[in-house]
Amino acid sequence: MYKHRQTGTVWRRNLFLLWLIAAAVWPAGGEDPVIVYITNSGRRYHREDCSSLRRSRVPVTLGDAVQSGYEPCLICDPPVLASRSPSRSGIYRVSREKPLSCEGVEFSRLVRAEVIDHIDGDTIRVQISNPPEELRTLETVRLIGVDTPETVHPRRGLETFGREASDFTKSRLLGRPVYLAFDWELRDRYGRLLAYVYTQDRRCHNAEIIRQGFGHAYTRYNFHFMEEFRRMEQEARRAKRGLWGTASTKE
Numbered sequence: 001m002y003k004h005r006q007t008g009t010v011w012r013r014n015l016f017l018l019w020l021i022a023a024a025v026w027p028a029g030g031e032d033p034v035i036v037y038i039t040n041s042g043r044r045y046h047r048e049d050c051s052s053l054r055r056s057r058v059p060v061t062l063g064d065a066v067q068s069g070y071e072p073c074l075i076c077d078p079p080v081l082a083s084r085s086p087s088r089s090g091i092y093r094v095s096r097e098k099p100l101s102c103e104g105v106e107f108s109r110l111v112r113a114e115v116i117d118h119i120d121g122d123t124i125r126v127q128i129s130n131p132p133e134e135l136r137t138l139e140t141v142r143l144i145g146v147d148t149p150e151t152v153h154p155r156r157g158l159e160t161f162g163r164e165a166s167d168f169t170k171s172r173l174l175g176r177p178v179y180l181a182f183d184w185e186l187r188d189r190y191g192r193l194l195a196y197v198y199t200q201d202r203r204c205h206n207a208e209i210i211r212q213g214f215g216h217a218y219t220r221y222n223f224h225f226m227e228e229f230r231r232m233e234q235e236a237r238r239a240k241r242g243l244w245g246t247a248s249t250k251e
């Protein structure tokens, strides 16, 4: 009985010590004010380059934004105050982890998902069991940094290579487990999840599409592996792989 009580005291003291260490090590904030951006009408704050800032863009400090009741944007995932960050689940974002290449990600930290449907070469539907807080059980995933020819184009009908690209993605992903990594922007304006999709052999499918000439590097929006994807496209063009080998290819 006595011994048991003593163990409890030791535990409480250890917890108190841990709290002291955490309080000392945790960044106090406020040394270098973080600037975020708000709009004239919205109730959320953003990163500088968020697509939601097209109409207005007012710089404020992160502290002021939070104190005024602004919530972090769900699309661009801006910084949050240090005291709030431990509650956030740490989905793997290449913009934060900065791996040197798209296949240099920490595979064990990616989100596992099952591909339940495929829409075209660069868009799939996945099911995530036990999704982390930012994600849902069912998600439409747009692959980051790659664009495949549309399967059906309103004017040109079936675009050259649209079907091949779509079949390529279907054959490699449909019904299989994939692993998702994210960049700084989690969703596009349609609410689709933006992700790098990895197969079990640890290959990045986004990159694989470009390498094999089933699509081109989509560089309209910035992403972490843009330079690497551009180089892959140049290489595929030189080797006349896939769509780069067909005579009717349009830029």
Ligand SMILES: [Zn+2]
Pocket (backbone or CB within 6 Å): 045, 046, 047, 050, 051, 052, 073, 074, 075, 076, 077
């Ligand atoms: Zn935003």
